[in-house]
Amino acid sequence: MTDKVNISTVEEGVADMGKALSSRLKGLRSEAGFTLDALSKRAGVSKGMLVEIEKGTANPSIGTLCKIAAAFGISVADIVSAAPASPVRVVSESDIPILWNGAGGGTARLLAGTSGPDMIELWRWIMKPGEAYESQAHPSGTMELFHVEKGELSLTIGAAAFVVPKGHSAIARTDVAHHYANAGKGELVFTMSVAELHRSR
Template identity: 60%
Template structure:
């Protein structure tokens, strides 16, 4: 089960900036689709109280909650945290890149860039100290993740399948099922991850 971990930052956007972006974008997408808080709560499986707190900028949602809200609205997480790419060429400065997860051992996940949903691609950079892990209950059907390990070794588990990706190597996983990333080694793990949610290709792979 994914733990709720507040949005924090390293060298990118500060917490208040990210929270404000999430609050504004969530409300904008919800009202554009004429969805009440009750209806969005039902679709996303997120409590109405949490939605109210997020829109009032007094709560920081976990990655799991952001993913549920994005799926329910038919947008990407990048759309909600305000780093989705604009048409043609678009620069996202380092100060605007949010860290959306920090672990109890100091691990982090930064959303570097992303496209708009519902078919979307996101690029993440993860850092996991020895013994750190992250668990997800799974993404919408048709979601794939591509990994490249820069340092250390990444242990990926999807359902009953397990894969160890060493430094310099890459891997691919279909992650519309419960999955886990872990650093079981003794050095800090650094890897980049591309998430592709392509509904029309849901039966591929």
């Protein structure tokens, strides 16, 4: 059976995320007293991209969201409202954001995350054959933990390449450029935790 992507559902999800990011970024910028120029310089993100996000017309990459979050001293989960505002917060399935869409229909969903700047995130990735995601280096000391539920994860950390089969787990320091890929013929599904703990450095 071939998996089919519901394009209209994906487009609706992207539009909803765009509106949420627009409102959130405007609020954060107002609270911090940053102009667009100041935030652009602080985050290393073009002013044009920030304008498009605030207009709700941009679909920023995970890397862009990481830079914006770092500029405010918060986590990506804070920006997309996946962080708890009370001792316990249950995130409903409909509120779990999709922050990456692969060309073949794959997705990366931020299941939950703590508030920043010290943060822990839980992700679930689905990659179709041939899909890959490139990531820039995270802050010094950042660790990622992986568990492959289905398929085989091709993981490159810096210049070193690894293969993580179904049922296996891996731990990687990701303060260097890295990428995840599905080089197999079937679907790849894996969960990933990211730990960025400034106080421990």
